[in-house]
Amino acid sequence: MQLIECPWCGPREEVEFHYGGQAGVPYPEDPAALDDVQWAQYVFFRDNPKGRFEERWSHAAGCRRWFNAVRDTATYRFERVQRPDTTQAGTR
Amino acid sequence: MADLLTRSHPLEPYLTALDALPDGLRVTAEPFVALAGLRVDPASGVQLRGAALPTTPNTWVPAGDGRLVWLGPDEWLVTSPGTAPEALEAEVAGVLRPVGGVAVDVSAQRIGLRISGPRARQVLAKGCAIDLHPRVFVPGSSAQTTLGQAGVVLLALDGRDDDAEFAVLVRSSFAGYLATWLLDACLEYADSAPTS
Numbered sequence A: 001m002q003l004i005e006c007p008w009c010g011p012r013e014e015v016e017f018h019y020g021g022q023a024g025v026p027y028p029e030d031p032a033a034l035d036d037v038q039w040a041q042y043v044f045f046r047d048n049p050k051g052r053f054e055e056r057w058s059h060a061a062g063c064r065r066w067f068n069a070v071r072d073t074a075t076y077r078f079e080r081v082q083r084p085d086t087t088q089a090g091t092r
Numbered sequence B: 001m002a003d004l005l006t007r008s009h010p011l012e013p014y015l016t017a018l019d020a021l022p023d024g025l026r027v028t029a030e031p032f033v034a035l036a037g038l039r040v041d042p043a044s045g046v047q048l049r050g051a052a053l054p055t056t057p058n059t060w061v062p063a064g065d066g067r068l069v070w071l072g073p074d075e076w077l078v079t080s081p082g083t084a085p086e087a088l089e090a091e092v093a094g095v096l097r098p099v100g101g102v103a104v105d106v107s108a109q110r111i112g113l114r115i116s117g118p119r120a121r122q123v124l125a126k127g128c129a130i131d132l133h134p135r136v137f138v139p140g141s142s143a144q145t146t147l148g149q150a151g152v153v154l155l156a157l158d159g160r161d162d163d164a165e166f167a168v169l170v171r172s173s174f175a176g177y178l179a180t181w182l183l184d185a186c187l188e189y190a191d192s193a194p195t196s
């Protein structure tokens, strides 16, 4: 089984983690101003690239913190992980 | 007339079987221990029961009659076998309140197991992906991880290569599962002497 590097706890088994979808999707500045199409776009639509993808992950069975990761969706290889509270990147 | 509820240890039904484990592995149930979960800013520099909060991930330190375990960047677990749960919560909350932290009694959440012996590492490694090598998982190390299918807090107490000792905190409702998992993991060692 694949090991995923938690920025705090270090390498842990994949099953300890929870996937959080695409990273960096900003909450609308004025949600009430959005029409249904725009709201649906924000809630349901995400990029789906083959290759490098910036994602959110949570170390659900460990420290329970959210962090960002860059993962290749074709190879499942994690390029780097990063704490949300710092721009300092962890590498694997 | 209502019957009085007597507190029973979730591992009680398994103690006889655990006692009969093959040489090289000892599994015992630890007495009930008071636990308090706490959240506080790691920069608060707060001292609890004579110890500073360990800020290095995956570590624990002795504190009073128990331990202070790192669970997350701003989250710890305090254990104390000799304090009443409510008293522990009140004590820790009293220390944390002035610096904006909180403490909650979680004594009913987990019970403790002690796993030791020359084969302890080998058996744990069957259900746990963290690096348990004596040079890596040294005494003072901890990990909130999974053992088998159960979430546990694993603490390294004694790191001797030939006779390691670990404490495992597991949710009470998973204790029976973990006991049967351990019994199953030890089956292959029956009727043979430890090799390491």
Ligand SMILES: [Zn+2]
Pocket (backbone or CB within 6 Å): A006, A007, A008, A009, A010, A059, A062, A063, A064, A065
């Ligand atoms: Zn973690």
